[in-house]
Amino acid sequence: MNVDRCLQAAEGYLQLEMPGEAMHELVQLPRGVREKFHAKELELAAEMMQKHWNRGADLARELCQLKPHKRAYFLHAAFCLHETGDTLAAKSFLMSGxxxxxxxxxxxxxxxxxxAVLEDPVEAQRYLRQAFELDPSLRETAKTDKDLVSIAWV
Structure with missing residues (x-):
């Protein structure tokens, strides 16, 4: 088995937004290789693309333990938890980053x-103002975000 070829193929499939094919490549890897950091990152991306939120949350939390300074893994783990319906856990986990x-x-x-989902509009508005201050382009995203429909933020 050519490990590098499988990893490169998985990356290519992910770039083409073909997560099923990427997973097909990843599951062929020997267990020891699949447990390595890079393979876990690729698997997380594939699971999130496929909306496999529980598996995504598990993988992202593993990556958080391996690299606790890497912000993206905390964002991914919290997002996956939120998508499973456990928004309180998502918020708590993100705060632990x-x-x-x-x-x-x-x-x-x-x-x-x-x-907003947890029905705290004052806190939601405060966080949203900070987000817009740091990245004004998020205003466009917020216009269609179903999580924010319950609060006035314009």
Whole structure:
């Protein structure tokens, strides 16, 4: 088995938005290789593309343990948890991430979404203002975000 070829093929399939094919490549890898960091990252991307939120949350949390300073894994884990319907766990998990998340517009945006879903409009608006300050382009995303329909933010 050519491990590098499988990993490259999986990456290519993900770039083409073909997560099923990427997973087909990844499951062929020997267990020891599949447990390595890069393969886990690729699997997380494929699972999220396929909306396999429970598996995505598990993988993202594993990646958080392996690289606790990497903000993206905390964002991914929380998003997956939210998509499973466990928004309270998503919010809690995201808050447990590295302090550098406070500078990330997506942290504030996601916290706004989670707060809105958890029926805390004041907190949601506060987070949303911070998100827009850090990244004004998020206003466009917010216009169609179903999580934010319950709050006035314009």
């Amino acid at each position: 590295p302090k550098s998340l406070m500078k990330d517009a997506l942290f504030h945006y996601n916290m706004a979404c989670y707060s």
